[in-house]
Amino acid sequence: MKKAVVAIITLIAGACHNIPSWENSVEGNFDALWTILDEHYCFFGYKGLDWDEIGREYRAQITSETDARGLFDICSSMLDRLEDGHVNLSSPFAVSYYRKWWSDYPQNFDWRLIQEHYLEFDYTTGGGLSYKELPEGVGYVRYDSFAYSMGESFLDAMFLNLKECPGLILDVRDNGGGDVTRVEQLVSRFLDHRIEAGAICHKTGPGHDEFSEPYKFYYDPQMQHVRWLRKVVVLTNRSTFSAANQFVAIMKTLPNVIVVGDCTGGGDGMPFSSSLPCGWGVRFSASPVYDPMGQLTEWGVEPTEGCRVDMDPEAAFNGKDTILDFAIALLVKDKEKDSALN
Amino acid sequence: MIRRFVVLFIAVVATIVPMFADDPEIMRPVYSAYMFEAGSSHLAETYLSPLHYDGWTIALAHRRAQAMRFNPLHWHMELGGRVSLDRTLARPARNVVEWRAELELDWSMMHKWRLEKGLKLYAGGFTRADAGVFYLARNGNNPVAAKASWTIGPKVGASYDGRLGRVPVALRYFAEMPLTGIFFSPAYGELYYEIYLGNRRGLVRGAWPGNYFRLDNTLTADFRFGATILRVGYAPRVFSSKTSDIVTRTVSHSFIFGVAQEWTAIGGTKPDTRVQNIISAY
Numbered sequence: 001m002k003k004a005v006v007a008i009i010t011l012i013a014g015a016c017h018n019i020p021s022w023e024n025s026v027e028g029n030f031d032a033l034w035t036i037l038d039e040h041y042c043f044f045g046y047k048g049l050d051w052d053e054i055g056r057e058y059r060a061q062i063t064s065e066t067d068a069r070g071l072f073d074i075c076s077s078m079l080d081r082l083e084d085g086h087v088n089l090s091s092p093f094a095v096s097y098y099r100k101w102w103s104d105y106p107q108n109f110d111w112r113l114i115q116e117h118y119l120e121f122d123y124t125t126g127g128g129l130s131y132k133e134l135p136e137g138v139g140y141v142r143y144d145s146f147a148y149s150m151g152e153s154f155l156d157a158m159f160l161n162l163k164e165c166p167g168l169i170l171d172v173r174d175n176g177g178g179d180v181t182r183v184e185q186l187v188s189r190f191l192d193h194r195i196e197a198g199a200i201c202h203k204t205g206p207g208h209d210e211f212s213e214p215y216k217f218y219y220d221p222q223m224q225h226v227r228w229l230r231k232v233v234v235l236t237n238r239s240t241f242s243a244a245n246q247f248v249a250i251m252k253t254l255p256n257v258i259v260v261g262d263c264t265g266g267g268d269g270m271p272f273s274s275s276l277p278c279g280w281g282v283r284f285s286a287s288p289v290y291d292p293m294g295q296l297t298e299w300g301v302e303p304t305e306g307c308r309v310d311m312d313p314e315a316a317f318n319g320k321d322t323i324l325d326f327a328i329a330l331l332v333k334d335k336e337k338d339s340a341l342n
Numbered sequence: 343m344i345r346r347f348v349v350l351f352i353a354v355v356a357t358i359v360p361m362f363a364d365d366p367e368i369m370r371p372v373y374s375a376y377m378f379e380a381g382s383s384h385l386a387e388t389y390l391s392p393l394h395y396d397g398w399t400i401a402l403a404h405r406r407a408q409a410m411r412f413n414p415l416h417w418h419m420e421l422g423g424r425v426s427l428d429r430t431l432a433r434p435a436r437n438v439v440e441w442r443a444e445l446e447l448d449w450s451m452m453h454k455w456r457l458e459k460g461l462k463l464y465a466g467g468f469t470r471a472d473a474g475v476f477y478l479a480r481n482g483n484n485p486v487a488a489k490a491s492w493t494i495g496p497k498v499g500a501s502y503d504g505r506l507g508r509v510p511v512a513l514r515y516f517a518e519m520p521l522t523g524i525f526f527s528p529a530y531g532e533l534y535y536e537i538y539l540g541n542r543r544g545l546v547r548g549a550w551p552g553n554y555f556r557l558d559n560t561l562t563a564d565f566r567f568g569a570t571i572l573r574v575g576y577a578p579r580v581f582s583s584k585t586s587d588i589v590t591r592t593v594s595h596s597f598i599f600g601v602a603q604e605w606t607a608i609g610g611t612k613p614d615t616r617v618q619n620i621i622s623a624y
Contacts, residue, residue, distance in 0.1 A: 016555070016591060017584035019386050019394070024434050036392065040531055092437075180535065200539060203531030205587055212529060215541040270533050273481035275391040279435025281480055286531050 024277040026062055026071050033075050033089070033282060034059070036274045039206035041284050043084065043269060043298055051208075054081050068278070069093070082284075084298075085241055086271045090281040101238065101265045101300075108237035108262050108311045108323060109173035114142070117319035124161070126154045131162065138331040139165040140324075143186070146243040147178030152225055155189060159226040166338065167231035167331035169324065170251075177242025177267060184219050187250050190257070191221035192229050197250050199290040200270070214290055219250070231334055232257045233327040236303060242267035248301045249291035258330060260307040261323045268298035369606055370414050373407040373623045375573055377600030383428040385442055386591040389487045389528070390478040395440045397430030399594045407623035410451065417466075418623040419451045428594070442592070444474030444489070450497045450518070454624075460503035462624070468497040468518050476590075484533060489590070493523030493549055493556070501624055510566040512624065519557045523549040530586040547585050556581040564602060571602035 020035070022028040034055045044051055058078040066074070072089065076096035079087045089096040115121055118140065123132040128148025131141040139162035143150075162168060187197065199214035221227060234251050236259055245264045251257045269285020276282065291297050302308070307330075312322045383399035403424040410417040428442040452466030469492070476487040499516035524546050528537065537545065547553070562575030575598035582591045604622060 016580070016582040017589045019388060019589050019591065020392060021394070032392070042531070181538075200533075200536050200541075202529055202533065202536060205530050210530075212532070215536060215539065215543075217539040270535060271483045272531065272533070273390075273478075273484055275393050275432060275438055275480070277393065277434065279432060279437040281438075283482065287533050287536065 022277050026066050027059075029071060029276045029278045029280070030059055030062060030075060032276045034078070036276075036282060037079075037082075037284055038208075040203060040272060040274070040286050041082065042203060042211075042286050042288050043082070044208045046288070046296060046298060047083065049081065054078060072096070072280075079282075084269070084285055085265060085267050086269055086283065086285045088281075088283045090283070092279075101241070101267075105238040105262065106310055107174075107239070109239070110311070110316060110321065111142070111174070113316060113319060113321055114140075114171075114324065118321070118324065124158070127151050129154065129158065131158050133162055133165055134169075134328065136328050136332050137165060137335065138328055139168040140171065141168060142171040143175055143244075145175055145178050146180070146182045146247070149179075150182060150185060152185075152222075155186075156226045159189070159228050162228075165230075166335045167233065168228055169233045169235060169327045169331070171235040171324070172240050172244045172247060173235050173237040173261060173323075174239045175241070175244035175247075176239060177244050177246075180243045180246060180270070183243050183247045183250065185222075186247065188219050188222040189225065189227050190229070190232060190251065190254060191219060191227065194218050194220050195250075195253070196292050198246070198292050199294065200287055201290075202287045211288075214294075230256065231331055233330055234259045235323055235327060236261040236264045236301070237323075238262055238265045238300070241265040245297055245301060246289060246291075249297045252301060252304065253292045258307055258327075259301065259303045260309055260327045260330070261303055262308065262310060263300040263302050264297070266298045266300040268296050367619060368414055369620045370409040370411070371604045371606040371620060371622060373602060373604050375405045375571075375600050375602035377401075377403045377405070377573065377575075377598050379403060379426070379577065379596040379598050381577075381594055381596030383430055383442070384591070384593040385428060385430045385440055385476070386589065387440070387476040387478075387487050388587075388589045390440070390476055390481055390484060391432070391438075393432045393438070395430035395432050395438075397428060399426055399428040399596060401426035401596065403600075409621045409623050414621040416454050417451060418454060419449065420468075420623075422446075422448045422450075428592075438478070438480055441477040441479075442474065443477075444472055446470060446472040448518075452497060452499065462501045462503075464497075464499035464501070464516070466497050467494060469494045470518075470520065483535075486534065487590070488526065488534075491520075491523060491525035491549065491554070493520030493525070493554070495520035495522070506565070512564040512566070513562070514564070514624065515559070515561045517557065517559045519551070520549060520554065521551065523554070525549050525554055525583065525585075527583075527585045527588060530588060549583075553585050554583045560598070562598060569603060571604070573600040573602050574598060575600075 022032040061074050072091050080098050085101045119132050123130050127150045128144045134140050197219040199216045201212045201214045204210045204212050245267050248264050252259050270287040271283050272286030273283045309323045309326045315322050379401040385395040405422040407420040424446045426444050430440050432438040448470035450468030452464040455463045471492045474489040497518040501514040503512050527547050557580045560577045565572045577596045579594045
């Protein structure tokens with residue numbers, strides 16, 4: 001009987017698969033964070049990072065005096081080495097952000113300026129979208145964030161209200177991303193046929209190079225709704241990030257689309273979250289998404305050749321957005337060319 | 343060839359159908375129990391977090407058992423449904439909540455051996471389908487780990503019919519462990535968004551005790567007060583799966599409180615005088 005009980009206990013204990021655990025100490029939490037990133041972060045190879053070396057460097061900064069705040073600062077500095085806007089460490093007293101993907105560059109966007117000098121505070125807004133037909137006869141649409149839902153009816157009404165415009169400016173500057181399913185919703189309004197929109201892969205194990213084969217995904221045109229098949233100029237800046245970055249990467253491959261402004265901010269990895277023993281949360285890039293050309297856009301999407309434009313601070317002082325002006329001029333020139341041909 | 347197959351099929355059906363035909367002299371009442379369970383829960387789901395979570399679990403369950411038609415004295419079947427909810431806090435920080443919900447349906451058939459002094463032993467097999475979810479609200483892009491499985495395996499048990507004073511008491515113990523089946527799991531770092539995009543390769547995994555271990559134990563005591571039966575019990579359950587380096591573990595200890603009844607449906611307006619024998623499931 002005793003042997004049977006021991007055998008059953010052994011069977012149950014053996015069947016419980018091992019889960020690594022760390023002590024809830026300064027060192028334990030550091031090691032947990034390092035290991036979670038080591039096993040799940042997806043851009044070590046792409047960015048050429050030696051995570052072992054980085055871990056050693058920052059672990060050496062832990063002393064017997066290191067408290068929770070000190071640990072947070074050491075961990076945040078270590079995470080900054082990933083140069084990834086999708087990486088955050090969340091504690092009860094602070095959340096770490098890597099900001100250099102936008103802070104090292106000109107902002108190239110001033111919404112107040114556009115509202116005051118181009119839209120004259122008179123425009124239609126709803127679901128994160130704001131739009132108006134500009135005096136030059138081109139449509140202007142701003143989309144704040146892919147976190148805001150867009151109603152299909154609102155999109156229909158917007159495109160119908162701009163139907164006299166030969167071209168559309170779609171401003172996604174300062175759009176920090178949000179829900180990637182809305183990228184498909186919006187892109188599908190500009191399609192006349194099915195397109196390969198990109199590919200996604202995932203880690204298949206803890207090794208830095210363990211990835212699945214990229215899985216291609218496709219977008220179809222929204223045949224039941226109003227679509228825009230005329231010229232589109234997409235405006236970008238360094239704060240165009242994550243889902244907005246993916247939106248630009250796909251739009252750029254469409255024949256009637258020109259991307260104007262600055263390189264986007266990147267943010268190409270789909271984020272994943274996990275937890276440390278002390279209860280802090282960590283978010284990081286886990287699944288790389290390839291653009292339709294099969295390229296990673298973690299470092300951003302460049303504007304169309306010849307369309308890299310910065311905002312001129314002096315012109316901005318006088319109420320001029322030189323990126324928006326460049327886009328208007330492109331569409332007006334096209335409009336005049338079309339008129340001449342007709 | 344087809345003719346031979348048809349003849350064989352008819353022969354098999356002709357053999358099996360009488361086994362399931364009702365014997366008018368035997369009545370097989372249904373032993374039906376409704377239960378509430380409450381206890382402690384330990385969860386770990388490394389797709390969401392490497393931490394362990396402790397908290398409580400509650401469940402509502404229904405079980406019905408009936409002797410089989412083909413050999414009511416020695417075989418019975420059970421049909422069960424159970425819905426459970428767990429709320430747990432991360433260990434040791436206890437500042438993150440993880441929820442788990444699960445719906446299970448199972449069917450089992452067991453042979454019964456009647457030993458001396460009210461002791462019976464049971465052995466047979468079961469099949470179970472379940473679907474559930476782990477939910478960690480704090481995880482923005484991966485808050486959910488969905489679970490689903492269909493498994494089969496052996497089920498064994500023992501019961502003892504005795505008395506506590508003047509009250510008839512039935513003590514029963516059953517254990518079941520799936521040996522094979524299929525279960526759902528994304529790959530190591532696969533987001534549900536990728537599945538939404540259409541990549542459904544490799545989501546269904548084969549189960550065996552090495553990658554999918556589950557042991558459900560149920561110990562109950564049924565106190566019969568006339569037509570009503572009061573049930574109390576204890577159910578320790580262990581589950582651990584590992585696939586694509588994702589480990590899922592649930593360990594729970596629940597106390598059971600329930601009521602049961604043994605009933606039979608009598609058709610027509612007159613009692614069936616042919617009934618000679620009433621055979622209970624247990």
